Amino acid sequence: MESITKFFDSVFAEFAKADFALLFLIDVCAFAFIFIVALFSCAFSPKVRSVKKRAFLYLVDLFTAITLTVFLCKYTLAQAVAAAAIFRCVGIVCYGVLLAFKPKERFIPEAEGVGLKTIASRPPIPEVQAPVSAVQSGVRLDHATSIADKLLLKNLGRGDRQELEKIKTALTVLKVKGTLTAQEGENLNETFNTLLKLMAKYDL
Numbered sequence: 527m528e529s530i531t532k533f534f535d536s537v538f539a540e541f542a543k544a545d546f547a548l549l550f551l552i553d554v555c556a557f558a559f560i561f562i563v564a565l566f567s568c569a570f571s572p573k574v575r576s577v578k579k580r581a582f583l584y585l586v587d588l589f590t591a592i593t594l595t596v597f598l599c600k601y602t603l604a605q606a607v608a609a610a611a612i613f614r615c616v617g618i619v620c621y622g623v624l625l626a627f628k629p630k631e632r633f634i635p636e637a638e639g640v641g642l643k644t645i646a647s648r649p650p651i652p653e654v655q656a657p658v659s660a661v662q663s664g665v666r667l668d669h670a671t672s673i674a675d676k677l678l679l680k681n682l683g684r685g686d687r688q689e690l691e692k693i694k695t696a697l698t699v700l701k702v703k704g705t706l707t708a709q710e711g712e713n714l715n716e717t718f719n720t721l722l723k724l725m726a727k728y729d730l
Contacts, residue, residue: 546600553596557589561620568627579624586617666714667701673721673730680728690724693717 564582567574593613597606674694682690696717700706706714724730 546596549596549599550593553589553592557585557617560585564624568624575627579621582624583621586614586621590614590617664701666718667697670714670717670721671697671701673725676730677721677724677728680730682724682728686724686727689720693720 560582564574564579569575590610590613594606594610597609601609671694674690674697677690678687678694696713700710700714703710
């Protein structure tokens with residue numbers, strides 16, 4: 527412990543021999559130089575502007591400690607602490623100036639933004655399918671009905687007969703309606719597929 531105390535005493539003794547004005551001038555000029563470089567870098571370099579400025583705050587703490595040491599070479603502890611506090615306040619102000627430089631955000635024109643929002647929120651337009659004409663649907667329904675009648679004459683299983691009776695009822699309703707919608711036309715196609723399977727099953 528005594529050796530450490532002697533080391534710091536020797537360091538302060540060397541500082542005391544140096545010219546206080548020169549040391550203080552070097553301290554202030556070095557900090558001012560770093561601040562000016564950081565200021566111009568933030569002003570003209572987007573990359574530097576986007577970097578966090580926390581490192582500069584650490585430099586403020588470092589130079590505050592240096593200022594305290596320089597003033598201790600000539601003044602009392604209270605005076606040195608006061609000078610270091612003033613220096614730190616100035617450093618914090620400089621830090622705030624650097625924080626004012628924020629990364630520039632990409633500007634999207636209002637009209638463009640509204641247009642994109644409108645397109646994004648617009649619901650999809652459903653495909654409009656043309657209804658099946660009465661003549662076309664009538665021919666197909668007659669054909670499906672005749673197949674169903676022929677199948678009903680066969681010795682069908684109970685489940686197949688019930689399914690065929692449902693198909694026959696649905697075909698009768700569609701024939702009364704006449705013109706079919708696109709969805710009803712698709713249902714009719716599925717009915718034909720069912721009838722074809724039954725025809726293959728019962729050798730019709």
